Amino acid sequence: MTGLSKTIMLIGAIVFVIGFMMNFIHLGKLPGDIIIKKGNTTFYFPVVTSILLSVLLSVVFFIIGRFR
Secondary structure, eight states: OOHHHHHHHHHHHHHHHHHHHTTTSOTTOOTTOEEEEETTEEEEEOHHHHHHHHHHHHHHHHHHHHTO
């Protein structure tokens, strides 16, 4: 297989695993996420969720870079 097909298969597997894990990990409702409700308006800023996703994506891209 060529390098492009391996990369596409790896990205597909990563998306599949992330989608599967989203059923069990309730991202967006972690302690530290900011939710402000006033009247009919809700402001939501996922601070901890953003940090967690950043760390996970950094690890994934580091691993992908090691295999290239």
